């Protein structure tokens with residue numbers, strides 16, 4: 429492998445402008461992450477503490493091994509919606525008793541920890557990540573169940589939580605419920621479906637129907653403890669496997685359960701030298717421009733992310749809009765596909781297909797660094813079979829079995845999002861730099877297309893075309909698409925697993941690769957029919 433030589437000039441104006449822009453974006457990100465950490469705000473936090481309870485992040489911190497990493501996912505879920513940023517649940521990959529686990533933790537300070545449509549998406553994605561990467565799941569439960577005013581949007585789909593928990597168990601991926609508080613109605617099935625249930629004395633409330641509902645349904649008088657307290661479930665129903673005297677005891681028992689899982693990762697450990705890159709990761713802030721139309725050399729990113737800045741480039745002189753090659757991150761070998769000039773032409777699509785097959789042949793995980801405006805359009809390219817070549821690439825990506833990790837560095841537009849292993853192509857984990865954009869196409873192009881369609885439609889109907897109204901529509905659509913392609917909007921809807929600071933790319937990928945190696949790492953040996 430060659431050591432990459434950086435051509436980045438940290439003293440020039442472009443670098444400084446980009447750097448300032450990224451800093452500004454990161455300040456905005458930090459503000460929103462803080463809002464997520466505040467959960468329901470000071471009033472509800474105080475009330476929660478006054479009840480002698482730990483906040484959700486304190487529970488997580490105590491559960492994790494000392495100084496262990498916690499890769500929080502989708503921190504900005506529900507951003508910009510009627511619901512609190514973070515969507516009343518914290519999810520992430522953390523190390524508990526030496527085992528990488530998926531943590532799903534309700535935040536009871538946000539509307540009693542009730543689950544809204546975004547919390548549901550976040551929870552289901554966490555369960556999916558646990559399944560595809562084979563990570564034991566620990567639920568830290570304290571939730572008012574469904575957010576009742578939005579029940580119509582979540583009730584039916586929420587059943588999938590219980591479905592997925594038991595499916596994980598059947599796949600020999602252990603599931604644990606640590607019940608700190610309310611876990612009623614449908615929520616009672618979380619400890620019900622988990623392999624292990626721990627409940628906190630005088631705090632856990634696990635019943636299908638609380639006292640008022642029982643009174644209404646059967647006329648019976650009963651209190652919370654009789655219906656679903658930890659003591660009752662430990663001594664009478666047997667739903668509780670471990671009775672915890674308080675929250676800290678519950679966390680201790682949770683750690684003990686994980687330590688007794690006899691857990692082995694199925695993928696290999698790191699095999700390559702894991703030395704730091706030669707270049708300062710801080711310089712990553714000066715690479716991606718504020719204007720996503722301006723291309724940049726992804727080798728500058730690779731040089732600041734991979735071990736020793738070593739990169740064995742594949743087909744360097746062919747299909748140059750896509751950079752492909754071999755490297756390692758924290759000692760884990762990876763094949764990298766990175767867009768260089770945005771557009772994917774025929775050569776790039778074919779090069780990607782070959783490269784993905786090579787990685788599968790050698791069981792090497794793939795890292796997709798997206799900065800694409802999609803596949804090339806136009807007579808020359810259509811006649812040259814761009815659909816067939818794009819299809820080859822999508823075939824290779826879709827049928828590839830090695831772990832995929834995807835990072836949107838700047839732009840993810842059109843079918844380029846699919847070809848570069850976007851959300852619908854099952855990356856084990858996917859992240860986006862906070863300044864990136866994602867949409868079916870750029871805002872200006874989309875507004876322009878709509879305007880042309882409107883003009884043809886008016887002509888076909890024999891109507892006069894209102895140019896002024898068209899200008900207004902165009903501006904409105906452009907503004908709408910601009911807003912909808914913003915990284916915060918995209919991550920709010922769980923189209924990725926979280927926004928990251930570019931400087932953290934190496935660390936995030938290291939944690940993600942390590943988690944991905946909990947499962948078998950094996951490539952696809954046969955492929956679908958390629959359109960030649």
Ligand code: COA
Pocket residue numbers: 538539540542571572573574575576577610612613614615
């Ligand atoms: N849906 C929507 N909002 C809910 C909610 C739910 N399931 N549960 C609680 N909230 C809201 C409350 O209306 C309250 O809002 P407000 O402060 O703006 O008035 C806020 O969350 C806090 O609730 P509160 O009852 O004050 O908190 P608590 O900590 O004392 O009690 C619960 C929490 C969850 C035990 C209690 O709110 C409760 O029993 N909720 C209903 C549970 C339920 O029946 N869920 C349906 C299951 S399918």
